Amino acid sequence: MQALRLYGPRDLRLVEEPTPVPAPGQVLLRVRSVTVCHSDIHYYHDGHIGDTHATVPLVLGHEFSAEVVSVPEGVTHIKPGDLVAVEPAVSCGHCWACIEGNPNICEYLQFSGTPPLDGALREYMSYRPEFCFALPKDMTADEGALLEPLGVALYAWDLGRLRVAETVAIVGCGPIGLLAVQLARIAGASQILAVEPLAYRRELAERWGAIALDPADDLEARVKTLTHGRGVDLVIEMAGALPAQDTASRLARRGGKVLLVGIPPEDQILMSHHVPRRKDLNIHVVRRMKHTYPRAIKLVQQKMIAVMPLATHHFRLDQASEAFELVSEYRDGVLKAVITP
16 A cells, blocks of 8 residues: 655655554554644654654644445444544543543543554554544545544634623634634624634635634734724634734633634743733633544534535645645645545
């Protein structure tokens, strides 16, 4: 089979490898669709995210769907031929965090496309069946892959606990931020502010019901005017940039909430101390998602959330370097680059 391995910064190589033989209890998957995430871009640029380094050639890719090739005896929720969305975070199921219902902070968590677990940019992979979710017949492989970023947005929304008719600001309208804009619309936010430097992303946020703001403008003044001097009830930072973290704290109202979802390349949290202290802000640093796939499937199947407008560019596996460069440079109106192994 073909696999794409990262040998170092900007060094992606297509290699031939044996098709994996599933370990006892695992399923064999034929990968159908992989979307490029900015955490993949961190590895592509730097060879690491924070203190996690890719020290051996690594297969990237954690937003993906696949076709089931074979299942072990006793597995009944999926069968050969099924198209499945795949949870990339493989939790142990028996540590204290998992037992308490928090697999996203499992003590022994492994994550597809993060050392030491190879990801989905290859033709075949073996996987634990409990992390595979059968998709409805009318759902496509690309939609299945995009359930992963939708799950991240959905979990952040759960944590925000915004009440109907309260206000929200999304700082950073990449794919996950744009999905959060849609969630805010269907969840009853009275006002959705979308902060984004790229004009084409602001335009899409506006199409989905937001008031789009350019961070180059005087944001604090604009938001004070729009909220009649109060500030925003909930601010969700999804830009993955240090200035956005401070911006989030400044846009929130006194006693409001700030969720930090983005992963900055500097591996830091940076905001002035006096602003969140004087406002008595509730700041929550978000770790991916948990228990979101069934709901994400319903949101897409029932057309409550549109994910396909995010799939702006498509590539073959042997064109993956082009996809990574496109996403890295924000060229050609890219939102999600989709790679088909």
